[in-house]
Amino acid sequence: MPAVAGSLYMASQHKGVPPPLPPPPRPLPVINLGRLTMDSASRALAVRDIVLACRERGCFEVVNHGISRSCMNGALEAASEFFQLSTERKEEFASDDIRQPIRYDTSSRDGISMSRSFLKHYANPLDDWIKFWPTQPPTYREKMGEYAVETQRVSMQLMKAILQGLGLGPSYLQEKLEGGVQFVALNNYPQSSAKKADKIGLAPHSDYGFLTILLQSSPGLEVMHHEDDAWTSVPAIPGALHVHVGDHLEVLSNGQLKSLVHRAVLNPNESRISIASIHGLSMDEEVHCAEELVDEHHPKMYRGSSFQDFLDFLPANMNRYKRYVESLRIDKP
Numbered sequence: 439m440p441a442v443a444g445s446l447y448m449a450s451q452h453k454g455v456p457p458p459l460p461p462p463p464r465p466l467p468v469i470n471l472g473r474l475t476m477d478s479a480s481r482a483l484a485v486r487d488i489v490l491a492c493r494e495r496g497c498f499e500v501v502n503h504g505i506s507r508s509c510m511n512g513a514l515e516a517a518s519e520f521f522q523l524s525t526e527r528k529e530e531f532a533s534d535d536i537r538q539p540i541r542y543d544t545s546s547r548d549g550i551s552m553s554r555s556f557l558k559h560y561a562n563p564l565d566d567w568i569k570f571w572p573t574q575p576p577t578y579r580e581k582m583g584e585y586a587v588e589t590q591r592v593s594m595q596l597m598k599a600i601l602q603g604l605g606l607g608p609s610y611l612q613e614k615l616e617g618g619v620q621f622v623a624l625n626n627y628p629q630s631s632a633k634k635a636d637k638i639g640l641a642p643h644s645d646y647g648f649l650t651i652l653l654q655s656s657p658g659l660e661v662m663h664h665e666d667d668a669w670t671s672v673p674a675i676p677g678a679l680h681v682h683v684g685d686h687l688e689v690l691s692n693g694q695l696k697s698l699v700h701r702a703v704l705n706p707n708e709s710r711i712s713i714a715s716i717h718g719l720s721m722d723e724e725v726h727c728a729e730e731l732v733d734e735h736h737p738k739m740y741r742g743s744s745f746q747d748f749l750d751f752l753p754a755n756m757n758r759y760k761r762y763v764e765s766l767r768i769d770k771p
């Protein structure tokens with residue numbers, strides 16, 4: 439009770455005793471995805487855990503997701519070998535136009551890259567996009583392609599579970615999700631240097647799809663849970679993948695789930711690679727609040743928007759919103 443807590447605090451201050459330390463950060467939920475394909479009771483528990491983690495923390499780690507270590511390591515190696523190519527080779531993919539199917543950049547023109555280079559491209563359906571991908575390193579298409587197909591599969595499993603947990607049913611939007619956008623961002627960050635005070639690689643933001651599945655070579659991802667005003671570091675658990683809620687899932691769930699603000703800090707021990715796979719509906723498909731989740735007590739909170747709308751919105755609105763979804767609020771000031 440605040441009054442009692444307040445008076446205890448004052449009493450302890452009076453005696454020169456330091457105020458109590460804040461509670462230690464809660465560990466991130468780690469979800470065994472294998473339970474989704476077991477008996478229906480195990481599936482129901484896994485669905486409950488996934489939706490609870492999305493609701494309360496905005497993110498979770500997944501293990502037993504069926505993506506082999508060699509596939510994950512292969513993708514990290516392919517990314518690392520790409521970033522080791524000559525500047526000239528990498529700049530073949532350089533472009534200011536965010537609508538390009540593939541884009542390499544090193545600077546902060548996007549308003550949030552403080553110290554990173556990146557390669558971004560689409561991946562689903564693979565046959566439509568792989569022709570735009572680098573041919574160097576020679577194994578790039580094979581290794582990144584295998585990983586992209588596997589993350590798309592995991593994203594489908596997760597979305598079905600989340601939609602079921604929200605009461606919308608596991609086949610809700612299924613076809614649209616299967617043909618939806620998968621946008622892969624490979625990020626390369628330098629090791630932090632003692633000389634440079636700024637340790638931020640990528641400034642705070644939310645992602646705009648339904649879900650992001652992130653693989654990191656070493657720690658550096660930090661998240662801000664909804665109730666917190668502090669950063670929590672996400673450990674790089676061997677074999678695990680990090681999953682967080684994006685803006686369009688906040689819209690679809692009519693605010694029941696909130697997109698997660700996250701950032702990347704530079705690692706003091708080594709340079710770092712992360713691969714973010716962002717999953718949503720297809721480019722022009724608008725995402726709306728699910729009618730089933732709107733009623734007189736829960737009025738519709740967001741207007742509909744597509745992935746394309748986000749790309750159109752971005753250039754003129756860099757840094758205006760930490761979370762793009764704020765711009766979709768119907769009740770925004």
Ligand SMILES: O=C(O)CCC(=O)C(=O)O
Nearest residue numbers: 623625658659702712714
């Ligand atoms: O590097 C990271 O850990 C975060 C990357 C990220 O947030 C992104 O690519 O959107």
Ligand SMILES: [Fe+2]
Nearest residue numbers: 644645700714
């Ligand atoms: Fe992100």
